[in-house]
Amino acid sequence: MLKCENAECDFTRDRHLPVLVVDEPIYRRLPAFLIATVDKFASLPWIGKSGAFFGHVDRYDPDTGFFGAYEPGEGRPFGNGHRLDPPDLVIQDELHLISGPLGT
Numbered sequence: 001m002l003k004c005e006n007a008e009c010d011f012t013r014d015r016h017l018p019v020l021v022v023d024e025p026i027y028r029r030l031p032a033f034l035i036a037t038v039d040k041f042a043s044l045p046w047i048g049k050s051g052a053f054f055g056h057v058d059r060y061d062p063d064t065g066f067f068g069a070y071e072p073g074e075g076r077p078f079g080n081g082h083r084l085d086p087p088d089l090v091i092q093d094e095l096h097l098i099s100g101p102l103g104t
Helices: 023-029 038-042 048-054
Strands: 033-037 059-061 065-067 088-092
Touching (some): 023 048, 023 065, 038 088
Antiparallel strands (some): 059 065
16 A cells, blocks of 8 residues: 655545555556556456456456456446446556656
8 A cells, every 4th residue: 555655645644545556456446547568558468357447347346346257256247238438548668767857
């Protein structure tokens, strides 16, 4: 969990920043904004769970997150005929350049 060190910030003490940095929770929680390296993005076609990023989910569990065809039997069906919107993507080949001279 990430938290802000500024005592005046809303995301300090017991409230954490809503940021996920490990793959497994990202596939379950399906963020609206996603930052990934090019090699991570290129691997998505070979990871069944990645279809969830693009709205291919039909079940949800409030404790564990969203589920698609890659995990049959998990979660409860939406039952409303709607799909989730895909996230906005930022694909950066050299992630360290975001804070460097090219990241301005």
